[in-house]
Each structure stands twice: as C-alpha cells, then as structure tokens.
C-alpha cells in the first residue's frame with residue numbers, strides 16, 4: 001500500500017468520524033507495512049492502538065478495501081522508543097487535561113476523551129442504572145462524597161463510556177479543573193518512561209497535581225509490583241487532598257488476583273458499583289439510539305421492521321459486539337445496495353450470531369407455544385389449518401426465526417416438513433400482526449421472556 005492510498009483513506013475517515021476523533025485517533029496513526037492482508041500501523045501507545053482497533057478497525061479495513069487494498073486485519077504497534085521514532089508534537093493526541101496544554105507533550109499524563117461518550121449518548125436501563133446514577137453524582141462536582149468511585153463490570157458494558165461522560169461534564173462545568181483520564185496500562189507506560197528517563201519527581205508531581213483522576217481497567221496493574229506501589233502512593237496522595245478518584249475494572253476489587261491487599265482495601269473504601277450484563281430492553285434501546293446515526297450516514301438504506309429486535313435478542317455478548325454488528329450490517333447493505341432485512345442480517349452476521357447463540361431450540365419454542373395457547377404439541381407440527389392452531393404455529397415459526405440461527409428451510413422441516421415459503425409467509429404475517437394486535441404483541445413478549453429465562 002502506498003502512503004497515497006492511506007492518505008485517501010484518512011481523508012474519507014476525516015469525513016465520517018468527526019473532527020475530534022480524527023485529530024485524536026486517526027491523525028497519529030502512521031502506516032508501517034502491508035503483508036499477507038495484514039496492515040500494520042504505528043501508534044504512540046498500546047492503549048491508543050487498542051482503542052483505534054476497537055472503534056475504527058472495521059471502518060479502516062472497509063475503506064482500505066474500497067481503495068483497492070485487500071486487507072483482512074489491521075494491527076497497531078508501538079514503535080521501539082528511540083529519539084528518531086518519537087512522535088512529533090502534532091502526532092500526540094489532545095490530552096484529557098486541557099489545562100496542561102502548555103506543558104511538553106511527553107509530560108502530559110492524560111489520554112484523549114472520546115467525544116461520543118457522553119451522558120446524552122448513554123442509554124440507561126435496569127442493569128446500569130445505579131452505575132449511571134453514581135457517575136452523574138460525581139459529574140456534578142462539589143464536595144467529594146465517595147472516594148473512589150469504583151465501576152466494574154464485564155467487557156464492553158459501558159465503563160469507559162461512563163468515565164468519559166463524567167470527564168466531559170466536569171470539564172464543561174469547571175474548565176479550570178485538571179481532569180485526567182487514562183488507562184492503567186497507560187499509567188504504567190508513563191511510570192516506566194519516567195523511571196527510564198529518570199524523571200520520577202516530575203511524574204509524581206504531575207499526578208499529584210490533578211484534581212480528578214480516572215484510571216480505566218485497573219486490573220491491568222495486578223501482578224506488576226512497582227506500578228502498583230506507585231499507583232498506591234498516587235492514590236493516597238490524592239485522597240488525602242480530597243481529590244476525586246474514579247476507577248474501573250472488569251471485576252470487583254476483592255476479586256482482582258495479584259492486586260495487593262492494601263490497594264484492594266483502598267479501592268473498597270468508596271462506592272463500588274457494578275454494571276450488570278445488558279438485558280433485552282437495554283440492548284434494544286442502545287440499538288435504537290445508534291441507528292439514528294447510521295440512518296443519517298446511509299440515508300438511502302431501508303431498515304426492515306424487526307431487525308433491531310432480532311439483533312437485541314440474539315447478540316447479548318456485549319454492547320461493543322452489538323455496535324460492531326450494526327455497523328457491519330449498514331456497511332454491508334450499502335456495499336451490496338440492499339434493504340436491511342432479517343435474512344441479510346443472518347447472512348452478514350453469521351459468525352457473530354453463532355458466537356452469541358443462546359441455544360434456544362425449536363423443540364423448546366414449539367413446546368412453550370403449545371402450552372401458552374393450550375393446544376397439543378402434535379398440532380403445532382401437524383397439517384390442520386384451523387385459525388386457533390395455524391396462528392400459534394406461525395407464532396412459533398416467527399420465534400424460531402428470531403431466536404435461533406436456523407434457516408427458513410430448516411424451520412420448515414421441523415414444522416412437519418413445510419416449505420420455506422410457508423415459513424416466510426408465517427413470519428411476515430406475525431410481524432404485521434405484532435403492529436396491529438396488542439394481544440399478539442403481548443403474547444410474543446411473554447413467550448420470548450420465558451424462552452430466554
């Protein structure tokens with residue numbers, strides 16, 4: 001790949017990701033090589049590489065493809081530090097602590113904030129309402145009521161999003177405050193750099209001068225003794241000065257193996273809240289919110305009824321995967337110029353759907369539906385066309401399509417050897433009825449909940 005091609009891709013990204021994202025995340029990337037379908041880029045930090053990979057990786061692959069480069073994977077690597085390879089000031093992302101703008105870039109301790117991660121774009125549901133409320137409270141500023149705020153939860157459930165939202169809000173309320181957000185990995189990177197360059201005093205001074213410190217994915221420092229030691233001292237110094245600290249991790253403090261007991265107990269001193277795995281309603285809410293953006297970007301694409309519900313049912317792994325699926329679906333539909341239907345979603349997201357398959361079986365669906373409508377199981381698969389039997393059968397077919405990864409012909413076979421067009425007709429009919437008939441909508445909801453329970 002030539003630098004020119006990368007230039008084209010960057011220009012296209014500039015149009016789609018927004019100015020701040022472009023300056024913070026894309027501009028610092030430096031193309032390194034393209035071998036065997038793997039494009040490698042230099043990034044200033046691993047943290048940044050992970051971030052770009054997570055948030056823009058698919059888009060970069062897609063745009064490279066559009067520009068004639070067959071790329072199946074992108075990798076981001078931090079170049080070995082030497083004075084000649086060090087990032088120039090313009091390559092270093094804008095730090096979270098804008099108050100430090102006059103210091104030398106290498107001294108800035110913060111990581112860039114993602115402008116998309118605000119309270120407005122955070123969808124609140126039962127699983128995350130407590131974490132959201134706590135984050136809102138901290139974002140109001142004022143006297144520190146709990147220190148630290150410790151947010152934990154599984155991968156991709158919104159911890160980073162909430163931390164950035166707090167930082168944005170605090171910065172807009174009091175721009176003079178020095179709010180520093182960084183990952184634990186970045187904290188370690190800075191610490192090691194300070195050790196290597198014999199600038200420990202500067203490091204300590206810098207971290208002790210922040211007003212609000214946010215450290216993401218703190219489990220990363222488990223087992224790293226010197227980093228933990230330094231983290232512990234930084235933590236204590238800030239708490240002593242009544243400065244707010246916000247920490248995130250993938251598990252509760254007590255469960256982080258390799259973390260010193262004194263740190264665990266310090267982390268438990270404030271408010272510990274967890275983000276629970278998402279439920280169907282939250283996933284659907286998030287999809288509905290995200291789709292607004294895609295509808296603008298791909299204004300010519302039609303999104304069929306039921307697709308978002310289908311994704312919310314089937315992809316429960318985490319929100320990042322859910323978002324990735326939606327992005328891929330829109331990009332794919334735009335590439336092939338097709339309407340976004342359930343069939344297209346099943347084709348284009350087959351790997352994601354397989355990975356997050358809930359393993360609800362057609363047998364289970366048929367049993368639940370026959371119990372619900374009080375008809376015999378044999379009648380669901382039998383030939384009778386009486387409305388009182390045919391309708392529950394169509395409902396069972398619809399649920400089989402929504403909640404399993406079976407194809408229409410397979411579903412047809414399991415419903416007494418029916419043709420796939422019969423199944424298709426049944427699914428369509430139920431989709432229409434769901435909009436017109438409240439009783440049917442309620443039945444579907446009840447059945448879905450009991451199948452997913």
Ligand SMILES: Nc1ncnc2c1ncn2[C@@H]1O[C@H](COP(=O)(O)OP(=O)(O)OP(=O)(O)O)[C@@H](O)[C@H]1O
Pocket residue numbers: 117121122123124128153154155156157158159160161162217250286319320323
């Ligand atoms: N409730 C929510 N509303 C809107 N978007 C959300 C929500 N929860 C998560 N997301 C989105 O999901 C993606 C992953 O979230 P985030 O990076 O905050 O997860 P995380 O919990 O920090 O994950 P990790 O453990 O991998 O660091 C982000 O794009 C974020 O905006």
